[in-house]
Amino acid sequence: MRYISTRGQAPALNFEDVLLAGLASDGGLYVPENLPRFTVEEIASWAGLPYHELAFRVMRPFVAGCIADADFKRILEETYGVFAHKAVAPLTQLGANEWVLELFQGPTLAFKDFALQLLGRLLDHVLTRRNERVVIMGATSGDTGSAAIEGCKACDNVDIFIMHPHNRVSEVQRRQMTTILGENIHNIAIEGNFDDCQEMVKASFADQGFLKGTRLVAVNSINWARIMAQIVYYFHAALQLGAPHRSVAFSVPTGNFGDIFAGYLARNMGLPVNQLIVATNRNDILHRFMSGNRYDKDTLHPSLSPSMDIMVSSNFERLLFDLHGRNGLAVSALMDEFKATGKLSVEDDRWTEARRLFDSLAVDDEGTCATIAEVHGETGYLLDPHTAIGVKAARECRRSLALPMVILGTAHPVKFPEAVEKAGIGAAPQLPAHLADLFQRAERCTVLPNDLKAVQAFVGQHGNRGKPL
Ligand SMILES: *Cc1c(COP(=O)(O)O)cnc(C)c1O
Numbered sequence: 466m467r468y469i470s471t472r473g474q475a476p477a478l479n480f481e482d483v484l485l486a487g488l489a490s491d492g493g494l495y496v497p498e499n500l501p502r503f504t505v506e507e508i509a510s511w512a513g514l515p516y517h518e519l520a521f522r523v524m525r526p527f528v529a530g531c532i533a534d535a536d537f538k539r540i541l542e543e544t545y546g547v548f549a550h551k552a553v554a555p556l557t558q559l560g561a562n563e564w565v566l567e568l569f570q571g572p573t574l575a576f577k578d579f580a581l582q583l584l585g586r587l588l589d590h591v592l593t594r595r596n597e598r599v600v601i602m603g604a605t606s607g608d609t610g611s612a613a614i615e616g617c618k619a620c621d622n623v624d625i626f627i628m629h630p631h632n633r634v635s636e637v638q639r640r641q642m643t644t645i646l647g648e649n650i651h652n653i654a655i656e657g658n659f660d661d662c663q664e665m666v667k668a669s670f671a672d673q674g675f676l677k678g679t680r681l682v683a684v685n686s687i688n689w690a691r692i693m694a695q696i697v698y699y700f701h702a703a704l705q706l707g708a709p710h711r712s713v714a715f716s717v718p719t720g721n722f723g724d725i726f727a728g729y730l731a732r733n734m735g736l737p738v739n740q741l742i743v744a745t746n747r748n749d750i751l752h753r754f755m756s757g758n759r760y761d762k763d764t765l766h767p768s769l770s771p772s773m774d775i776m777v778s779s780n781f782e783r784l785l786f787d788l789h790g791r792n793g794l795a796v797s798a799l800m801d802e803f804k805a806t807g808k809l810s811v812e813d814d815r816w817t818e819a820r821r822l823f824d825s826l827a828v829d830d831e832g833t834c835a836t837i838a839e840v841h842g843e844t845g846y847l848l849d850p851h852t853a854i855g856v857k858a859a860r861e862c863r864r865s866l867a868l869p870m871v872i873l874g875t876a877h878p879v880k881f882p883e884a885v886e887k888a889g890i891g892a893a894p895q896l897p898a899h900l901a902d903l904f905q906r907a908e909r910c911t912v913l914p915n916d917l918k919a920v921q922a923f924v925g926q927h928g929n930r931g932k933p934l
Pocket residue numbers: 575576577608609686718719720721722723724725772773851875876
């Protein structure tokens with residue numbers, strides 16, 4: 466499989482190089498040159514497979530030529546063996562034909578474990594073979610950081626530096642990062658906000674001199690391997706609900722358009738998906754596009770669902786590429802326009818094409834808490850604020866009551882106690898057994914000023930198993 470850039474000017478790469486790349490050299494994002502397409506018979510034959518075996522069948526075409534079948538099988542069995550629930554991604558029924566796909570049974574209690582547990586192991590495999598070491602730098606508002614650290618903690622070939630905004634992530638989220646100790650794991654609390662952290666990661670990718678030749682790898686959802694891993698659970702859920710002989714709808718709490726883009730790809734690979742609902746919080750740039758063809762940058766509104774607090778959606782460019790007939794130059798021109806004006810819209814027929822599949826809703830904090838309370842009242846089930854937004858959007862935007870509606874349960878409610886408390890239901894979520902002693906564990910973290918040079922000097926000093934590069 467070869468991968469091409471959404472802006473059409475960068476060289477095509479194989480899977481291994483895409484895994485190790487950040488953005489393409491033309492500023493675009495990598496996508497598969499040709500998407501595999503499965504037949505109805507093939508998909509039907511996968512019913513009942515354990516999660517890792519289904520994962521092998523769905524992802525095999527994407528890694529073909531780079532990772533041998535036997536290695537890939539072993540890696541997948543290990544990856545999904547660490548999940549707490551035997552079903553890996555269990556479905557829980559909320560209402561008539563309405564289901565939550567619980568994607569929070571992994572080590573850090575959010576869906577990002579599905580991709581980052583795999584990414585860490587794939588990196589380890591590829592880097593061992595190449596006899597190479599890399600540095601990972603990432604910025605997190607909470608969930609990505611802990612999932613990336615958990616995914617990479619056992620990788621001998623990786624030093625990982627995760628920046629979070631000092632005192633601006635929840636205590637559970639911070640402890641999930643800072644209590645994982647290892648000479649290759651470095652938590653940095655930046656005296657600034659999430660955007661400051663993100664900017665320093667971007668600047669470090671743009672000018673890598675401070676790394677003295679060591680390669681820098683991205684773990685945010687611009688990395689293709691993350692999207693790839695997320696395609697699998699759409700197949701997993703739909704197969705349990707009657708696919709490929711019945712269509713299924715999904716409602717996806719989304720910020721960077723990563724998770725929902727994976728659902729879009731699952732559909733293009735042959736899964737019968739009749740509707741995809743983009744569920745956002747007040748940071749609703751995606752809803753503005755889907756409802757009115759206006760993709761306009763706004764200011765940031767901090768919310769009770771912080772993992773979706775974004776101003777622009779990095780993976781949206783991957784959808785734009787398809788909407789423009791995979792014409793990289795057209796996408797490049799659009800993105801230039803967006804950079805200059807903070808706005809973009811597409812031609813009417815392209816927007817209509819998007820709307821054939823996608824609906825959307827933006828839900829504010831009040832609506833989020835009301836939905837947590839509503840569902841708790843109906844069923845006793847406790848939603849996290851991100852998943853609650855998905856449920857609300859599913860209930861408002863659903864096209865067919867006859868088809869199953871699956872809401873992606875993106876996090877465990879214990880990660881976001883503030884929203885649950887504000888919902889006023891008197892129930893407090895409990896930490897699952899494997900994290901029961903989280904508040905007793907030792908923490909390790911370095912506080913640094915909001916200063917690129919200071920951060921890069923720190924990476925240079927510790928980037929080789931805690932020693933200077
Ligand atoms: C990251 C995250 C999201 C948003 O995912 P995208 O891929 O950015 O759309 C939603 N919910 C939770 C809990 C998350 O951690």
